[in-house]
Amino acid sequence: MNYFQLMNRTLKSNSTFNQITTTTMNIKYVLSLVSLSLLGFSNAKAQGCVAVRQMGGLSMCSSGGYNLEKGIFQVGTNYRYFHSFRHFVGKEEQHERQNTGGGHDENGVEQGNAVNIYSHAVDFNFSYGLSNRLQLNATIPYVNNERSQVLRETTTEPDTFRYSVYADGIGDFRFSLNYWVFDPALSHDGNIMAGLGIKLPTGSFASTDNQVPQADGTLKDFVVMDQAIQPGDGGVGVTLELQAFKKLFGGVYGFANGYYLFNPRESNGTYKSPPTVVKSPVDGNVLGTLYGYNIYASPDQYFLRAGVSATILDNLSGSLAVRWEGIPAYDAFGGQVAYRRPGYVVAIEPGVAFRTGNHSFNLFVPFNFIRNRIQSAADIENQNLQNSVVSDPADYVHVQGDAAFADYSISFGYAYRFGKKAGSAFSDIPVHK
Numbered sequence: 001m002n003y004f005q006l007m008n009r010t011l012k013s014n015s016t017f018n019q020i021t022t023t024t025m026n027i028k029y030v031l032s033l034v035s036l037s038l039l040g041f042s043n044a045k046a047q048g049c050v051a052v053r054q055m056g057g058l059s060m061c062s063s064g065g066y067n068l069e070k071g072i073f074q075v076g077t078n079y080r081y082f083h084s085f086r087h088f089v090g091k092e093e094q095h096e097r098q099n100t101g102g103g104h105d106e107n108g109v110e111q112g113n114a115v116n117i118y119s120h121a122v123d124f125n126f127s128y129g130l131s132n133r134l135q136l137n138a139t140i141p142y143v144n145n146e147r148s149q150v151l152r153e154t155t156t157e158p159d160t161f162r163y164s165v166y167a168d169g170i171g172d173f174r175f176s177l178n179y180w181v182f183d184p185a186l187s188h189d190g191n192i193m194a195g196l197g198i199k200l201p202t203g204s205f206a207s208t209d210n211q212v213p214q215a216d217g218t219l220k221d222f223v224v225m226d227q228a229i230q231p232g233d234g235g236v237g238v239t240l241e242l243q244a245f246k247k248l249f250g251g252v253y254g255f256a257n258g259y260y261l262f263n264p265r266e267s268n269g270t271y272k273s274p275p276t277v278v279k280s281p282v283d284g285n286v287l288g289t290l291y292g293y294n295i296y297a298s299p300d301q302y303f304l305r306a307g308v309s310a311t312i313l314d315n316l317s318g319s320l321a322v323r324w325e326g327i328p329a330y331d332a333f334g335g336q337v338a339y340r341r342p343g344y345v346v347a348i349e350p351g352v353a354f355r356t357g358n359h360s361f362n363l364f365v366p367f368n369f370i371r372n373r374i375q376s377a378a379d380i381e382n383q384n385l386q387n388s389v390v391s392d393p394a395d396y397v398h399v400q401g402d403a404a405f406a407d408y409s410i411s412f413g414y415a416y417r418f419g420k421k422a423g424s425a426f427s428d429i430p431v432h433k
Contacts, residue, residue, distance in 0.1 A: 066191075067184040068129040068417075076360075076415030078123040082406040085116045088343075089402045091372045102150045103160030111162070115404045116148040117228060121171070125415070133180040141171035141203070145229035155217045163213050167225040171203035172232045176239060188247075195241030199261060203232020205296065206270045224270060227296045228341070234268025235298030237261045251311035255321075258304040265298040266335030272296055276378070278385045281397050287385050293378035297338035300331045307349070319351045323366055329376050336377045341403050346370035358418060364411045373403035 068074055087094040102111035124140045145167050152160045176197030184191060207230055210221040243257035276290040307321025326344025330336050347366035354361045375383075383399040390396055 067132055067180060068127055068135045069420075070129045070131045071420030072129045072417055073419040074125075074127040074415055074417045076125045076413060078125065078411065078413040080121045080409060080411045081119065082409035083116065083118050084404045084406040085114050086371070086407065087114055087402045087404050088371050088373045089400050090374070091370065093371075094402055101160075102162060103152075111150075113150040113160075116146075117404065118146040118148070119229070120144045132184060135178045137174075137176045137178065137197075139174040141174075141231075142169070143171050143203075143231045144168040145231075147226055147229050151213050151215065153213075153217050154215045161213075165209040165212055165223070165225055165229075167204075167207040167209065167229040167231060169204050169207065169231045172237075173200045173202045174198070174239070175200075176241065178241065190246035191244070193241075193243040195239070195243075195259075197239035197241065199235070199237035199239060199263075201232055201234050201236060201268075201298075203230070205230050205232045205234035205268045205298075207231060224272075227270075227272070227339070230270075230296075233263065233298045234270070234296075235263040235265035237263040237298075248308070251317075253309050254307070255309060255319075256304075256306040259302070260332075261301040262332055263298045263300050264331065264334035266331075267292070267295040267338035268298050270296040272339050276382060278382055280389050281386050281395075282389050287389065290378060290381055290385075292337035293339050293381070295338050297331075297340040299327050299340045299342070301325075301327055305349070312352075315356055316352065316354050319349075319353070319364075321349045321351070323347050323349050326372075329374055329380075339378060340376055341373065341401065342376050343371070343373040343403050343405075345372075345405060347408075358416055360413075360415045362413045365408055366411075367408045368405060371405040373401065373405075375400050 085098075087097040096112075097114040098112040100110055101113035104110050121141060121143045124142075126138045128136050130136055146164050147166075148162060148164045150160060150162050152158060174197055176195050178193055178195035180187075181192040181194060182190075207225050208222045209225055210223070211219045212221075212223040214220050239259050239261050241257070241259040243255075245253050245255040248254050272294050275292075275294045278287045278290060279285065280287050303323070303325040305321050305323040307319055309317055309319035312318050324344060324346045327340060327342045329340075329342040345368045347368045349364055349366035351362060351364035353363075379399045379401055383397060386399070387396045
């Protein structure tokens, strides 16, 4: 996910006091997701299963000061972790997934069949100031994902057990240009930044794993992994970004940032499963087959964040924000006949940031308080087909898949600036009262 930080705004005293007071603020810009992502599998999905991919590094000020001056380089990295395991249909949690359907342990206690995703993502970020208002960014992501799930064998002695599969590798490269709307030299108490970027399909969207258990008791090689743990999505995307901050009072600032990833490609061609055969809820006759929805989509993605940041100590600041990240059911452009698990999370996000010289560090831990697996295009198509043969609206069926979401995620970032004027990479900017 991305960071927009405002740091090291210095009030230089007059000769009587001859001292410097530094106020620091940080503004973080993520996707997720996040998480999500911000973000289960099989039939479950969300900040884990809703496959919101790590989008750090798209921000113009991913880890530095107010603006990146002309001729200055910035390099950094961002790490994000989450564990998704709570299944939701809409906003309703499926509590039974935690303690039923997963077989029994050695003491005969029934286990849950929730899908668990353990996601580790690292972004390597590179930025260069083309001018004091225009910045070029590049991001190389790497992901390592595990999906733990339950399988019930259909052998002569049926058994239910849990196993894991894995997918890792380089993700989709991202490049962007960001521009301050107002001249930073004149706009000390607020500004707006706009950005335009491109995402390339460099990450694998058809990763496989070997020795994967099957229902008949055998092991299978070259099994395509679930969409939620694939390193890439297979699409060439365009990102629009917007970030803003405003001084409220003293060392307290309000901020907001967001992006939208447009992924026009309908599907990436990766086969998920046989197409769904839809049967009538009235007489059980076959109504049709949902072709195309069994191929993984290259979905759009979005992220919004707003909050306040304040100085704690000279080089330490804290922030509190609300963030919303997810995958929409339908793309803004392109076809819609492909498989995705749409949904979103809303989180409260505390954070801290510290800087020393040309180095900066930040830590953010968003806690999800709303998790929503919305209806997908496939759900709606299935539902409409079934209801086409139902005469009484009171008997209409509702089709909606589930997804596994995380309780929280952890994001840690580091950045270093160097180059022309490297000694003032985190430049002091006089605060005008």
